[in-house]
Amino acid sequence: MNSRIDSCQFKTISRRGLLKLTPVAVLGAFAIPQLQKPLLKGGLRFSDWASTRLFRSGHLAPTFTDSDLTPFEKFPINDYDVDDPEVDLDKWTLAVSGSVQKPGDYTLAQIHALPKVTQNTRHVCVEGWDVIGRFGGVRLSDFLKTIGADPTARFISVECADDYYESIDIATAMHPQSLLCYEMYGQPLTREHGAPLRLSIPTTIGYKQAKYLTHLKVSHVLEKVGYWEDQGYPEFYGL
Amino acid sequence: MAESVQLHELAIPEVNVSDALRHSAVVRVTHWITTISFLALLLSGIAILLAHPRLYWGETGAREGPSLIDLPLPFVLDVPIRGPGRYLHFLSAWVCVLTGLFYLLYGFFSRHFRKNLLPSKDDFSWRVISPHLRLTRPKPEEALKYNGVQRLAYIAVVFVLFPLMIWTGLGMSPAVTSVFPWLATTFGGQQSARTIHFFVTIVLVIFVLVHIIMVFRAGFIARVRAMITGRVAAAKEHS
Structure with a gap:
């Protein structure tokens, strides 16, 4: 039981560092003007890609x-x-x-x-x-x-x-x-x-x-x- | 008096959330990614809605015909609002969907849903399974009630409301409905899907508001910190 708690705590600490960095990194990337548009467009590009895969001429x-x-x-x-x-x-x-x-x-x-x-x-x-x-x-x-x-x-x-x-x-x-x-x-x-x-x-x-x-x-x-x-x-x- | 009882019930689920999150970095990370993408979806959704703030039922609906509801909002067709709105909506939708899928897979395989979300017949036995949960409960006898409410609310959000949003969102796409017509026809058509998309949004916003109120009731700083790092609950366990 104790060892499980310890390992949990260890994971928590290492991830805590990541968690603190990730939002900053993501928001930081959006704050750079040159990256804004490509990042925003990423969602649409992925949508277009997914729907192109889905699209079939036989589906009316x-x-x-x-x-x-x-x-x-x-x-x-x-x-x-x-x-x-x-x-x-x-x-x-x-x-x-x-x-x-x-x-x-x-x-x-x-x-x-x-x-x-x-x-x-x-x-x-x-x-x-x-x-x-x-x-x-x-x-x-x-x-x-x-x-x-x-x-x-x-x-x-x-x-x-x-x-x-x-x-x-x-x-x-x-x-x-x-x-x-x-x-x-x-x-x-x-x-x-x-x-x-x-x-x-x-x-x-x-x-x-x-x-x-x-x-x-x-x-x-x-x-x-x-x-x-x-x-x-x-x-x-x-x- | 009756009101205060209800608020207590609302607060207890929060206790369990933070405890459950403490045990799983996946739940904490997906929680915050979903939070950010939900906020982005909401804001961009409003931008998209403002292009045509009227709701209809059935297959068709247009300004020239009768509507179900005329929302008391202006028609805003400015491109600077609509273009970025669409970018953001599709980007955050994908982030939300992929995060949600990851969370679902994790939830099933890690037994997170079974252990933490499935309402148990016997709350006592559940406490035996996770005894550490009791440590953060301000009043253990209240926790029993909160438990059920919290579990049901999260089950509704995860298994009903979010899937409905994705379903009705896809149901509005001409290309997707040409492949899967039932996505729209199940609800009675394109406009019904759009109207449901709107009302499920309202329900989700109410959920988020109540959720935030509950966090405040349970202690805002402690709860948010627990959801980010898990440190609060862990510290109590060791004290």
Whole structure:
């Protein structure tokens, strides 16, 4: 009994020293400006890593019946800047570049020619709200095949008429529910919802669903991630 | 009179905490890591909540539709609040989850849960198992009551409230619910998970407040020192 107490006490003393040092060391590390951001970002990076491991193209985001739909007029319109960047719909094309066999400008008719997919899925905003909408368009994976995207590429990045920009990892882009969306609720996209073409990716968060697309680039390296991500939001947004 | 009886009951669990912690550096270290990460989660959670301080029930909910509760808080969309809030929330969530997992494994394998948290049918026999615990009890006859309350409170926090927080937290992720839809559907949907996440937070905050009151009742400096170093209890044992 005595020896047990002694050994306990010995451990207590040695750990006491550690305990006193550890919080100081951790808080001290956070106090160094150069270390602040990498340390804070560590949690998000680990989340992104964990969710990339978890993500499978066979796992579908929940889909809903028509009676679950949020009425179109109650589907929120979120912008970082303007509701309508005044896209000239007649002259609109999607500029494709990067690691693709067929770069160039693609018209809406060329995109319409691909098999159409319609799905009732959630649109989850990082702010905390979510709605269920009816989205129609073509699979991003079909479009990537059409443009001859390099299968070893890692990212798809898009730019928008309102200077918004976004990127997604290739696994998310190849997911069967990831759409280049030109229709909502059976009608062509309205200007506030991103006419003529937006992303609709139900496996990720709302700020990834870029509107008013103008450019699409396939790449191995990202120069910039996305408008919100570059201000500190998660990049993959799995978790 | 009735109130004072209750407060006594609250104070006794604290006696056991510090005693249990004295025997295990793991419990003490995980206690403080959890304390720091809980505080960080709470503050960053408030920052995230302020982006949309309305709660809903079911799958969907947005500003345009009816809410369950409109919290009397302002909508704060400033990026300097939201970005760092998210960094901190995900970082501290991982710290909390990994610490919690370590604590759980330790608790099961070291029989910490069985010995110190599982309410025993016979308090007397428990005192026989750990006779040193009696040394720090101000009034041994009160300790019997405190014991049960303390054990139940900690069991609720460790096995119900924290798992619920992690569950509902994951249930809000579009990517995770595409892999495990039941994470959200069990509660009735994305917004239900968010609302439960909020209310479990409230319960945890109440727990922490009561916990701190109990520490004060039992002697703040002595209890906190015991939780950091274990020295108080050990000194008494040798005196």
